[in-house]
Amino acid sequence: MTPPAAPLRAAVLGSGSWGTTFAAVLADAGCAVTVWGRDAATVEEITHEHRNSRYLPGVELPAGVSATTDPRAAVAGADVVAVAVPSQRARDVLAPLADALPDAAVVVSLMKGVELDTDQRMSQVVAQSLTIDPARVAVLSGPNLAREIALRQPTATVVASTSADTAQLVARACASSYFRPYTNPDVVGVELCGAVKNVIALAVGISQGRGMGYNTMATVITRGLVEITRLGLALGADAETFPGLAGMGDLMATCASPDSRNHTLGVHIGRGMSLDDAVVATGGTAEGVKSCRSVLELATSLGVEMPITSAVVQVLHQGLPVDELAGLLLARPHRAEGV
Numbered sequence: 566m567t568p569p570a571a572p573l574r575a576a577v578l579g580s581g582s583w584g585t586t587f588a589a590v591l592a593d594a595g596c597a598v599t600v601w602g603r604d605a606a607t608v609e610e611i612t613h614e615h616r617n618s619r620y621l622p623g624v625e626l627p628a629g630v631s632a633t634t635d636p637r638a639a640v641a642g643a644d645v646v647a648v649a650v651p652s653q654r655a656r657d658v659l660a661p662l663a664d665a666l667p668d669a670a671v672v673v674s675l676m677k678g679v680e681l682d683t684d685q686r687m688s689q690v691v692a693q694s695l696t697i698d699p700a701r702v703a704v705l706s707g708p709n710l711a712r713e714i715a716l717r718q719p720t721a722t723v724v725a726s727t728s729a730d731t732a733q734l735v736a737r738a739c740a741s742s743y744f745r746p747y748t749n750p751d752v753v754g755v756e757l758c759g760a761v762k763n764v765i766a767l768a769v770g771i772s773q774g775r776g777m778g779y780n781t782m783a784t785v786i787t788r789g790l791v792e793i794t795r796l797g798l799a800l801g802a803d804a805e806t807f808p809g810l811a812g813m814g815d816l817m818a819t820c821a822s823p824d825s826r827n828h829t830l831g832v833h834i835g836r837g838m839s840l841d842d843a844v845v846a847t848g849g850t851a852e853g854v855k856s857c858r859s860v861l862e863l864a865t866s867l868g869v870e871m872p873i874t875s876a877v878v879q880v881l882h883q884g885l886p887v888d889e890l891a892g893l894l895l896a897r898p899h900r901a902e903g904v
């Protein structure tokens with residue numbers, strides 16, 4: 566009889582809402598998990614009280630999750646390292662760990678952003694800053710609002726990697742009775758879906774903040790998916806990814822849920838709040854605020870048209886009055902539907 570496989574050891578970098586929730590997912594799937602967090606009080610609370618009251622109030626964490634403020638200790642001996650810090654901070658967090666990462670470890674990005682300045686996707690940032698083969702990197706993305714998962718409500722996700730072995734290892738590490746991973750070799754498509762849906766959720770939030778209803782929401786979501794698809798195809802993604810969990814699935818969850826920070830921030834903007842005030846009122850990381858600019862830059866460099874993304878950039882960063890947004894989009898030349 567073959568002995569049962571040894572439990573995997575996992576590290577999670579980032580003790581915010583998704584990092585802490587994913588640590589619980591990994592523990593429920595049978596991994597021994599260490600979370601790295603910057604904040605000593607949060608680290609203490611996770612380890613000794615099995616809670617993270619700042620980011621996941623009311624949620625009890627599995628006993629198999631402990632935490633440390635030392636990132637090198639967190640990754641020591643890990644088979645799987647998950648990264649859940651704000652995208653724009655990933656490079657600073659990871660680069661000092663390049664010589665601490667175990668040789669056989671795979672790294673999974675949980676982040677949904679595109680780096681400003683370089684316009685790189687997070688899997689590219691991960692591989693570069695840790696100086697590892699991209700085949701050791703995976704991306705996990707899907708309709709995965711942290712709070713629902715922390716309450717163990719069922720959902721599915723996509724684990725993408727250019728290496729089937731890497732994707733399967735990450736899927737094995739996180740699969741449980743409430744969390745179902747599907748693997749996909751299309752890293753570019755899965756990753757773009759996760760980053761750009763945040764921009765579309767901002768646009769939906771803005772329209773709802775202006776009092777618009779479901780027709781507007783459905784129009785923005787549907788044409789938003791067209792924009793995401795257009796950019797993805799220009800970058801070599803697989804067309805089948807976009808109607809899947811990482812594409813349509815995540816768009817639906819993020820654009821519909823009041824738990825989404827991007828959606829919520831958009832509502833504040835739609836109601837007339839300044840960007841600075843909306844960031845504070847929303848709390849947590851709303852990746853679309855920064856990534857809308859890098860996504861638009863990427864699209865422009867490829868000659869890809871992204872009118873909703875462009876309108877969000879204009880409202881958030883270039884002073885376009887919110888009540889001119891709809892007119893701007895609807896005044897565009899008429900065309901045939903489709904990508």
Ligand SMILES: NC(=O)C1=CN([C@@H]2O[C@H](COP(=O)(O)OP(=O)(O)OC[C@H]3O[C@@H](n4cnc5c(N)ncnc54)[C@H](O)[C@@H]3O)[C@@H](O)[C@H]2O)C=CC1
Pocket residue numbers: 579580581582583584585602603604620649650651652654658675676677678709710711712848849850852
């Ligand atoms: N919350 C969610 O439902 C989901 C979030 N994500 C993605 O996960 C990533 C992390 O998001 P959340 O955990 O939700 O954010 P969060 O705002 O809840 O937590 C962010 C964490 O990063 C830490 N942090 C902030 N600045 C930092 C810095 N300069 N250096 C190191 N750490 C820093 C904070 O202390 C905190 O622990 C984002 O890319 C987000 O798009 C993906 C799926 C679901």
Ligand SMILES: O=C(CO)COP(=O)(O)O
Pocket residue numbers: 677707708709710711763766815818819824825826827828850851852
């Ligand atoms: O990515 C998410 C759900 O899949 C979370 O969305 P927000 O980052 O907008 O909260």
